[in-house]
Amino acid sequence: MGLVPPCFITEIVEKDLREGKYQKLLTRFPPEPNGYLHIGHARSIVLNFGLALDYGGECNLRYDDTNPETEKEEYARAIEEDVRWLGFTPDRVLYASDYFETMYQCALELIREGKAYVDDLSEEEMSELRAQGKPSPYRNRRVEENLELFERMRRGEFPTGSRVLRAKIDPAHPNFKLRDPVLYRIVHAPHYHAGNRWTIYPLYDYAHPLEDFIEGVSHSLCTLEFENNRAIYDWVIENLKGKCGLPLSPRPHQYEFARLDLTHTVLSKRKLIKLVEGGFVSGWDDPRLPTLRALRRRGVRPEAIREFVRRTGISRNEARIEMELFEEVVRDDLNPIAPRVLGVLEPLRVVLTNYQGEEWIDAPYWPRDIGREGSRPLPFSQEIYIERSDFSLDPPKGWKRLAPGQRVRLRHAYVMELEDVVEEKGEVKLLKARILPGTLGANPEDGIKPKGVIHWVSARHALPVEFRLYDRLFLTEDPEEGGDFLKNLNPRALEVKQGFIEPSVAQDPPDTRYQLERLGYFWQDPVDSRPGRLVMNRIVPLKEGYRPQ
Ligand code: ATP
Ligand code: MG
Numbered sequence: 001m002g003l004v005p006p007c008f009i010t011e012i013v014e015k016d017l018r019e020g021k022y023q024k025l026l027t028r029f030p031p032e033p034n035g036y037l038h039i040g041h042a043r044s045i046v047l048n049f050g051l052a053l054d055y056g057g058e059c060n061l062r063y064d065d066t067n068p069e070t071e072k073e074e075y076a077r078a079i080e081e082d083v084r085w086l087g088f089t090p091d092r093v094l095y096a097s098d099y100f101e102t103m104y105q106c107a108l109e110l111i112r113e114g115k116a117y118v119d120d121l122s123e124e125e126m127s128e129l130r131a132q133g134k135p136s137p138y139r140n141r142r143v144e145e146n147l148e149l150f151e152r153m154r155r156g157e158f159p160t161g162s163r164v165l166r167a168k169i170d171p172a173h174p175n176f177k178l179r180d181p182v183l184y185r186i187v188h189a190p191h192y193h194a195g196n197r198w199t200i201y202p203l204y205d206y207a208h209p210l211e212d213f214i215e216g217v218s219h220s221l222c223t224l225e226f227e228n229n230r231a232i233y234d235w236v237i238e239n240l241k242g243k244c245g246l247p248l249s250p251r252p253h254q255y256e257f258a259r260l261d262l263t264h265t266v267l268s269k270r271k272l273i274k275l276v277e278g279g280f281v282s283g284w285d286d287p288r289l290p291t292l293r294a295l296r297r298r299g300v301r302p303e304a305i306r307e308f309v310r311r312t313g314i315s316r317n318e319a320r321i322e323m324e325l326f327e328e329v330v331r332d333d334l335n336p337i338a339p340r341v342l343g344v345l346e347p348l349r350v351v352l353t354n355y356q357g358e359e360w361i362d363a364p365y366w367p368r369d370i371g372r373e374g375s376r377p378l379p380f381s382q383e384i385y386i387e388r389s390d391f392s393l394d395p396p397k398g399w400k401r402l403a404p405g406q407r408v409r410l411r412h413a414y415v416m417e418l419e420d421v422v423e424e425k426g427e428v429k430l431l432k433a434r435i436l437p438g439t440l441g442a443n444p445e446d447g448i449k450p451k452g453v454i455h456w457v458s459a460r461h462a463l464p465v466e467f468r469l470y471d472r473l474f475l476t477e478d479p480e481e482g483g484d485f486l487k488n489l490n491p492r493a494l495e496v497k498q499g500f501i502e503p504s505v506a507q508d509p510p511d512t513r514y515q516l517e518r519l520g521y522f523w524q525d526p527v528d529s530r531p532g533r534l535v536m537n538r539i540v541p542l543k544e545g546y547r548p549q
Helices: 008-018 041-053 071-087 096-112 122-131 141-154 203-216 224-240 269-277 292-297 302-312 323-334 503-507
Strands: 026-029 057-061 092-095 116-119 164-167 182-186 200-202 220-222 254-257 347-352 358-364 375-382 384-385 406-408 416-424 426-433 456-458 463-470 494-501 514-516 521-524 534-540
Touching: 008 041, 008 220, 026 203, 026 220, 041 057, 041 220, 041 269, 041 292, 041 534, 057 071, 057 096, 057 200, 057 203, 071 292, 092 292, 096 116, 096 141, 096 164, 096 200, 096 203, 096 224, 122 375, 141 182, 141 302, 164 224, 182 203, 182 463, 182 503, 200 203, 203 220, 203 224, 220 224, 224 254, 292 302, 292 323, 323 534, 375 384, 375 503, 463 503, 494 503
Parallel strands: 026 057, 057 092, 220 254, 347 426, 463 534
Antiparallel strands: 116 164, 164 182, 182 200, 347 384, 358 375, 384 456, 406 416, 416 426, 463 494, 514 521, 521 534
């Protein structure tokens, strides 16, 4: 099975390869290093790298680094790390800023051919004239004057923002993007990769087609908001092919697909930066965020993210995907690989009045339907913890857990019944209970008929754990509802519980993912967890676990 689901893009690629339009498929993933990657980017990564793997091609990781003010080496390094974590190996790691000299030579060529001019209008004046479809008064500058001004722009003789280079296409073109688009602007700022060499920087619309063309990209895949920019993409390539060292053919073509969008979260670097820098989360890897490093820290596997991209497909329909579907995919990924163990989030102590000593139960890790073997010794003793919410003094109808006069089975162990409740200031402090001898191990035919099965740990043996439970980052499906996404933040997106887990986990590799029975999937937080001080993240709750507030 391919990484990329069959879609209009796979059809185009197959047709182009069949017809020999390109000798080899070459794609690229072109992030701007101005933030960390999020799950939306995963769609683009899987698409670009996946096509290369599925069709015997290659894929470049290319930093689209043409904005010196917002880009950083730190982001570039993190992006590459995240791409590799997702399971992809770039055939090359490249920088658009390495092509600045070629792009500059191409611009000179356009000027010489009368296809570009230097404009002195202010930004406001320019956008006004563009809106009216009127030409700039500088549009008919002579070639020599344009060449001289552009060279001086490069030498840093003019202040930031004072002039631009524009393509001479059509000031009144029905496609707004073609109304003499800006190709270069002046920015006096050092570039994290190119250093201090440049004071003019190319704009995306001019730079991107050249980057693709220089590298020999065959299919240039981008999101739908660039649909109208395709005309500039084609204009740049058609006007520069065969010049300045660029080939005549084959040329790259741009195709657009719909962005990935998810409910209850934001997938925009700009908004994510606000959350991080505003201190609303603890950093770029805060497990509440949809960044790849946050999902990774939370415990989501790259397999799940790749499968999520596959299941949601590639199309031109912009639909917001429900977070429930993502969670479903994560559960499906973990279900067959996560051993089942016992832990308690909110402990309530239970003393068993008719049990002394301890015993070690051979408890299977897997339910029968998973079809895997393996078990661990699970200690049982006189004092256990159960989940506070598994006991009720005054249970509602249909209560399947512990209550006065109502027996429950302790998972893998005995049937238990209540004897006494110790309360302090109206709060249940401790339960006294007894086990029914001879009920060890699940045996539905033993005539005892417990109402339900609950989880527990032996108090003396259990390891203390700080459990971190995550919920939706935003209360509303659309974080922008009401106009300010910060107002819709879910104050309970992180809840911390001091609980316990069975001692067997101490023997496991620290990156083991578990299903804590009845509670969800968990693993040790890779940043904060230590052998003597366990911290566990809930990766995702079990299906019935999610309660809207
Ligand atoms: P953001 O709005 O988060 O800053 P961007 O599009 O500006 O996103 P880039 O670094 O330019 O981010 O993105 C690199 C590539 O990933 C681009 O080809 C872009 O189209 C694609 N991409 C970005 N966001 C998504 C998304 N939500 N779904 C699919 N592809 C995306
Ligand atoms: Mg961007």
